[in-house]
Amino acid sequence: MTQIKPYLLLLGRIFLGLVFIYAGYAKLMDPPQNFQGLLSEYTIIPRVFIPWIVMILPWLELTAGIFLILGLFTQPCALFLSGMSLALIIVLILSKIVLGISPLSCGCFGEGGIQLTIFQVMVLDVFDCFLGWILFKTKMHFLSLDERLSRV
Amino acid sequence: MTAINQKKILLSVGLAGIIFIGIGFFRSQHQGAFTGFVSDKTKTKGSWNAPIEIVEFSDFQCPACKHAQPVIEKLFKDYPGNIKMTYRHFPLAGHRWSPLAHQCAECAARQNKFWEYHDRMYAEQERWSVLTDPTETFMQYAKDFNLDLDQFGTCVGDEKVTARITKEKEEGVNRQVRSTPTFFINHERFVGSKELETNGTKFIRKKLGLES
Numbered sequence: 487m488t489q490i491k492p493y494l495l496l497l498g499r500i501f502l503g504l505v506f507i508y509a510g511y512a513k514l515m516d517p518p519q520n521f522q523g524l525l526s527e528y529t530i531i532p533r534v535f536i537p538w539i540v541m542i543l544p545w546l547e548l549t550a551g552i553f554l555i556l557g558l559f560t561q562p563c564a565l566f567l568s569g570m571s572l573a574l575i576i577v578l579i580l581s582k583i584v585l586g587i588s589p590l591s592c593g594c595f596g597e598g599g600i601q602l603t604i605f606q607v608m609v610l611d612v613f614d615c616f617l618g619w620i621l622f623k624t625k626m627h628f629l630s631l632d633e634r635l636s637r638v
Numbered sequence: 639m640t641a642i643n644q645k646k647i648l649l650s651v652g653l654a655g656i657i658f659i660g661i662g663f664f665r666s667q668h669q670g671a672f673t674g675f676v677s678d679k680t681k682t683k684g685s686w687n688a689p690i691e692i693v694e695f696s697d698f699q700c701p702a703c704k705h706a707q708p709v710i711e712k713l714f715k716d717y718p719g720n721i722k723m724t725y726r727h728f729p730l731a732g733h734r735w736s737p738l739a740h741q742c743a744e745c746a747a748r749q750n751k752f753w754e755y756h757d758r759m760y761a762e763q764e765r766w767s768v769l770t771d772p773t774e775t776f777m778q779y780a781k782d783f784n785l786d787l788d789q790f791g792t793c794v795g796d797e798k799v800t801a802r803i804t805k806e807k808e809e810g811v812n813r814q815v816r817s818t819p820t821f822f823i824n825h826e827r828f829v830g831s832k833e834l835e836t837n838g839t840k841f842i843r844k845k846l847g848l849e850s
């Protein structure tokens with residue numbers, strides 16, 4: 487198990503990185519109004535924050551995803567992406583349980599992209615949150631720029 | 639700051655710069671110029687020369703699209719004579735009865751009863767969406783609106799009508815419509831009923847000179 491662990495963690499880094507690279511890239515290639523419309527349906531998010539989230543979040547997702555795969559600032563990136571997943575879980579749960587609504591939008595999880603239901607998104611987010619936390623708690627990562635630079 | 643950290647920060651900044659430039663380049667390649675919408679009289683309502691033109695890409699089986707209907711009605715009520723609205727078919731892959739619903743609605747359009755049929759579809763969406771087969775229900779709607787049932791029945795199986803619907807959806811896809819409802823108000827994009835209700839309405843008021 488000790489021999490496999492570094493490779494498993496590397497796979498985990500690549501998986502989590504790819505999820506967020508895809509998420510960020512898809513948002514950046516689309517008109518920003520598409521993401522803005524999606525966020526507006528989550529009435530639990532204060533409207534004043536939405537334009538800022540639309541402007542900044544996709545870049546952070548993409549950059550953190552790339553950095554995670556390359557193993558640069560691995561722990562902060564893993565923590566950030568884990569936190570992002572947790573935030574979405576909280577928003578989805580609060581929307582459903584507190585406000586009693588599901589976000590109204592059809593196709594928002596992938597008409598023209600990877601198609602996921604809200605339940606599938608939740609499952610993926612829980613997994614990503616957990617995986618990100620494990621990666622954050624790992625001090626040194628196999629085949630990472632962090633490790634390479636620390637040896638120089 | 640240690641030398642290692644300095645190197646990491648420099649590398650990060652350099653990489654981030656490459657990412658931003660790269661994405662900026664891909665975005666510029668990705669977003670083409672769109673030409674104006676072609677108006678369709680059978681699926682357009684309101685004043686033909688109205689200063690505000692709304693084009694809606696919508697799916698009859700989409701709950702969010704049903705939710706947008708009262709918002710649209712309110713716009714017509716609040717700004718009479720100033721709104722022209724055109725419907726565009728955008729049946730989503732995940733909605734089982736959407737293709738049939740859109741085919742029937744397009745057939746109603748060919749007998750100049752599109753909006754009546756459209757309103758009925760949304761009003762009874764929860765009922766027909768869960769049926770094993772809503773064909774009889776859709777035929778009943780046609781009967782209720784005094785449509786020529788032979789013509790309607792032939793039309794429902796007509797591949798040219800299906801091709802028309804597919805073409806409208808492709809137009810939406812080419813305009814990067816990803817979800818429904820998506821509205822273009824004088825070519826400005828607003829996605830979802832909440833956006834239409836807030837920023838969309840604000841945009842309309844500005845265009846009509848009712849707000850600065």
